Amino acid sequence: MKKRWLLPVFASLMLLASPFTNDAEAATNKELTTTAYKYIGVPYTWGGTTSNGFDCSGFTQKVFSDLGINLGRTTSTQYASGNAVSKSNLEVGDLVFFNTSGRGVSHVGIFVGNGQFVHASSSRGVTVSKLSESYWANRYLGAREIADFPAEQVAKKVEEVKSVAVxxxxxxxxxxxxxxxxxxxxxxxxxxxxxxxxxxxxxxxxxxxxxxxxxxxxxxxxxxxxxxxxxxxxxxxxxxxxxxxxxxxxxxxxxxxxxxxxxxxxxxxxxxxxxxxxxxxxxxxxxxxxxxxxxxxxxxxxxxxx
Structure with a gap:
């Protein structure tokens, strides 16, 4: 897979002039969720960016990096990236943002479908939560589409699946x-x-x-x-x-x-x-x-x- 680069947005003019959603050689939504889920259980660490411990934006950055997408390090940088998505149009792979500090965007996770998102929780480490939970619903700010993660091809031969090396x-x-x-x-x-x-x-x-x-x-x-x-x-x-x-x-x-x-x-x-x-x-x-x-x-x- 060729590496896909996502440049941070440095000014609103740039955002308006060239909004981007990286869909070249995109990973599938299955690859996205599999990559995110493999870190479930990793503890929360302030400033953490590795599987030894993540903070929220360190986790999202790592998942996207594993898929060849360069994502900004901080929650605010990630919130300024990609294209805005309404809550009713969320798709697997979209970043969802929350105001947990009372001072604006302060938490981020990855939408994985069925009203759920995976994120690095300060109390539980990397886990899956529901957007409908009162805590998250009351603090929801918005979402950004960073890349297109299409559905996998439905028809695959069993032999092809078995031949994929682990x-x-x-x-x-x-x-x-x-x-x-x-x-x-x-x-x-x-x-x-x-x-x-x-x-x-x-x-x-x-x-x-x-x-x-x-x-x-x-x-x-x-x-x-x-x-x-x-x-x-x-x-x-x-x-x-x-x-x-x-x-x-x-x-x-x-x-x-x-x-x-x-x-x-x-x-x-x-x-x-x-x-x-x-x-x-x-x-x-x-x-x-x-x-x-x-x-x-x-x-x-x-x-x-x-």
């Missing part, structure tokens, strides 16, 4: 999960002789994989393979974390729309939620079939340890 600079492989868990649990990883047919002793994570298998935390598939270079879903991760940290179900009131009773992962996911290791995606769903990102992996392990 970006392991973003997502966690099963081997990486084993590596980080072994470190967190301080396991002995000196034994590199794995029972899994696809994990050779020369694999740099063989010791970690073997240690976790002996602890009963990781099991292979029906063919005796570990699949070290495959991603791991959030549902699978829930099971691994519960087993790894021997988590016990606490008083539980949190339920997820995509993990209902009868689902094999129901007990594991609810256990994880009851121990406050996860809050889900913030929209009522856990994202059971979504692949775990490296950011989420780090957050899961840190919360489970604490």
């Amino acid at each position: 970006d392991f600079s973003v997502y966690a492989s099963r081997a990486e999960v084993a590596n980080q868990l072994a470190k967190a649990l301080n396991l002995d990883t000196s034994n590199t002789t794995s029972k899994f047919s696809d994990v050779k002793s020369s694999n740099k994570y063989a010791g970690a994989i073997t240690a976790l298998q002996k602890q009963g935390i990781f099991q292979g598939d029906e063919n005796g393979k570990f699949n070290p270079n495959s991603p791991i879903t959030r549902a699978e991760m829930a099971k691994v974390l519960v087993l790894a940290f021997d988590l016990k179900l606490q008083d539980n009131t949190l339920q997820f729309t995509d993990v209902k009773k009868g689902n094999w992962a129901y007990d594991y996911v609810n256990n994880l939620a009851s121990n406050k290791v996860t809050l889900g995606l913030g929209n009522g769903a856990f994202g059971a079939k979504d692949n775990v990102t490296l950011t989420q992996l780090g957050a899961f392990i840190e919360r489970a340890m604490n």
Whole structure:
């Protein structure tokens, strides 16, 4: 994907003379939401611009940067960018702005459809909220269209979808999960002789994989393979974390729309939620079939340890 640049607006004359909405080689709305959601759970940090911690405009700037769009750093700069959009015409990817300080624009998020926006909340970190919530509805200022994020092509062959390579600079492989868990649990990883047919002793994570298998935390598939270079879903991760940290179900009131009773992962996911290791995606769903990102992996392990 070629990089798409969005120049900041320095004067109202420039804004009137050449309003811009970048739609050249635009990412799809699915790519936009996937990119934004991968940071859910990252804590709020004043002045933060990385996955270690975001403030509101640092988060929006990072998401757009990941998609090749250069966005101004501050909330006020972002509010002066792009084209104004009415609340009734919001589309996925539009920036929504709020007056939370009583002194004008002071908070920004990204509209993700269904009346919701994802943002870096000072109290909850990166999360999803509803525009209709009284707090946000009473402080809503307006929205700006920065780029056009078209809907994905509806018809895709299954083979094409399966052939898309997983970006392991973003997502966690099963081997990486084993590596980080072994470190967190301080396991002995000196034994590199794995029972899994696809994990050779020369694999740099063989010791970690073997240690976790002996602890009963990781099991292979029906063919005796570990699949070290495959991603791991959030549902699978829930099971691994519960087993790894021997988590016990606490008083539980949190339920997820995509993990209902009868689902094999129901007990594991609810256990994880009851121990406050996860809050889900913030929209009522856990994202059971979504692949775990490296950011989420780090957050899961840190919360489970604490």
